Amino acid sequence: MTPLRRNVLALLVRAGEPIKAYDLLDQMRSEDGSAKPPTVYRSLDFLMDVGLAHKVEALNAYIACAHCHDKGGAELYICGKCGSVDERHGAPEPRNAPDGFETERSVVEHYGLCAKCR
Amino acid sequence: MTPLRRNVLALLVRAGEPIKAYDLLDQMRSEDGSAKPPTVYRSLDFLMDVGLAHKVEALNAYIACAHCHDKGGAELYICGKCGSVDERHGAPEPRNAPDGFETERSVVEHYGLCAKCR
DNA sequence: CTGCGCATGTGATATTATAACATAACGTAG
DNA sequence: CTACGTTATGTTATAATATCACATGCGCAG
Known part of the structure; x- marks a missing residue:
């Protein structure tokens, strides 16, 4: 660093x-x-x-990064009004994945309104 | 159109x-x-x-779009080797969401290797 | 016909990101 | 200490992605 x-x-x-x-x-x-x-x-x-x-x-x-886990993609909840981002980790995707697909990296971003801005 | x-x-x-x-x-x-x-x-x-x-x-x-559902974000499984994309719909995110967050649009993209390319 | 709304044409420019090569900083082998 | 390799940074230019602003055309309701 x-x-x-x-x-x-x-x-x-x-x-x-x-x-x-x-x-x-x-x-x-x-x-x-x-x-x-x-x-x-x-x-x-x-x-x-x-x-x-x-x-x-x-x-x-x-x-x-709000967690500094150093590995594993984050799941982001982004408020379109105030711009705040809530970062979650470790959400095991529901394995809707195609058979045999081996995931290396995931991008998961949810856009909407946070509790304060609704 | x-x-x-x-x-x-x-x-x-x-x-x-x-x-x-x-x-x-x-x-x-x-x-x-x-x-x-x-x-x-x-x-x-x-x-x-x-x-x-x-x-x-x-x-x-x-x-x-491979489904033409017209609404609801897709979940994409993208092979980094052959470029193929498998599109899934309707995967209810595990609701790892912050309390009160109202999602309007989601981006879910998984990068890795498809079954054929592993 | 006229006016309005939408789709498209056109030229310019804004925004996002990388390439390519030069210089510096720093540790390690000799 | 010195030479060298490796990593980080500086610098110039340019590529790749996307939008703005305004003009033109086209179909249709009144």
Whole structure:
């Protein structure tokens, strides 16, 4: 874990909700000035590799992992109104899977309204 | 359903696996010549609205719906080797959901190896 | 005919992400 | 200590994905 990566993680944590790569980049630039796209994408890739961050595929955005399990995909409940994300782990999919399919990675994202925003 | 939209749907069906918007566009251009990005994106949006196509979020690609249920998100099993997609419907998520969360739309994509490719 | 609503055409541009190559930082073998 | 390999970062450019904004056409209700 390098200072750069730690900084990216801190920004993700501070955001508290999904944040776009280029918004992260803007925040980095306001301190550093020299940040460029590969800087932020490389740090995000690293953080996702080690399980400290997730990509929200349907939003093209990124969040800090709330569980730090380091393995196993998260299940995300994303409120479309307030932007909050509730992250759950370990939900064993109902094995609706085709016979013999071997899952390596799952993307599970639910969009809707959280209890507060209903 | 217009000729344009029917054509896009036909191309999706013909592809038989997830296809990128710009690959669709290339195929359209090879017949039509005048197709442009909004042409294909508008048709895709329409097809997704009426449930005849899905976006594979983690691939930024699109597929024809194999069930035509018109409502309710699909659950996709995507083979990383041969590219085949097995589409399942009606899997009730194990309701690992936060209390009071009201889901409007779900994205469920499983990546791995299909039975044939293992 | 006229006006309205929707679909499409067209050019430009915004957003998201990666390629390719250069430089630096850091540990380890010799 | 020094040379070297490996990993991380800097830098420039560009690719890939998606949308905006405005013009045009087309069918139909009034």
